[in-house]
Amino acid sequence: DIQMTQSPSSLSASIGDRVTIPCRASQSISNYLNWYQQRPGKAPKLLIYAASSLQSGVPSRFSGSGSGTDFTLTISSLQPEDFATYYCQQSYSTVLTFGGGTKVELK
Amino acid sequence: QLRLQESGPGLVKTSETLSLTCTVSGGSISSSTYFWGWIRQPPGKGLEWIGNIYSSGSTYYSPSLKSRVTMSVDTSKNRFFLRLNSVTAADTAVYYCARRTLTLGGSDPFDSWGQGTLVTVSS
Numbered sequence: 001d002i003q004m005t006q007s008p009s010s011l012s013a014s015i016g017d018r019v020t021i022p023c024r025a026s027q028s029i030s031n032y033l034n035w036y037q038q039r040p041g042k043a044p045k046l047l048i049y050a051a052s053s054l055q056s057g058v059p060s061r062f063s064g065s066g067s068g069t070d071f072t073l074t075i076s077s078l079q080p081e082d083f084a085t086y087y088c089q090q091s092y093s094t095v096l097t098f099g100g101g102t103k104v105e106l107k
Numbered sequence: 108q109l110r111l112q113e114s115g116p117g118l119v120k121t122s123e124t125l126s127l128t129c130t131v132s133g134g135s136i137s138s139s140t141y142f143w144g145w146i147r148q149p150p151g152k153g154l155e156w157i158g159n160i161y162s163s164g165s166t167y168y169s170p171s172l173k174s175r176v177t178m179s180v181d182t183s184k185n186r187f188f189l190r191l192n193s194v195t196a197a198d199t200a201v202y203y204c205a206r207r208t209l210t211l212g213g214s215d216p217f218d219s220w221g222q223g224t225l226v227t228v229s230s
Binding site: 001030031032033034036038042043044045046049050051053055087089091094095096097098099100101 | 146153154155156159167169170203210212213214215216217218220221222223
């Protein structure tokens with residue numbers, strides 16, 4: 001299976017900060033990478049697909065980049081509703097795998 | 108507006124079978140553009156993919172659960188199902204059903220999710 005690593009597991013930031021969340025694959029996955037946001041007690045929500053395509057309805061402050069093994073989710077200016085856990089997920093393999101998540105907390 | 112709703116027992120006894128239904132409304136489960144999936148999340152932990160099913164009945168399962176999982180679909184009632192047998196406490200989790208959209212980009216994300224249902228396994 002392809003392992004997806006998200007480190008750190010948590011980070012602290014302030015409103016208005018630029019936040020970058022990394023994700024690394026154990027082998028090259030081209031751009032077969034999706035990002036999700038999960039708020040406490042809620043289902044995950046798709047933010048970014050194919051590494052850099054913004055899902056319809058998602059604010060433009062979210063962006064994704066990367067290819068191969070290294071990927072980044074960027075929030076250009078952190079808003080109060082962005083405090084949540086973010087997961088990456090690869091679909092290069094028929095066996096889908098998620099990263100362990102990065103929780104964005106208030107500094 | 109697409110809606111997915113999980114249903115099933117919230118408590119299952121150890122060694123028995125967990126059975127869940129996902130009812131889809133606001134869209135057809137038979138569309139060739141979509142897969143339908145199950146994902147679970149143990150309390151306080153991350154997301155784990157269980158498997159996908161296509162409207163034709165083709166399935167793809169996680170290797171770690173493959174021996175215990177069966178997924179099926181009822182296109183006439185626009186719903187699909189999960190069965191997980193021989194459950195233990197380690198199967199306690201929130202179970203989500205989700206739609207996976209086949210995209211030109213190929214990353215085929217889960218773009219619509221149910222609210223999730225907590226299933227507790229206990230003796």
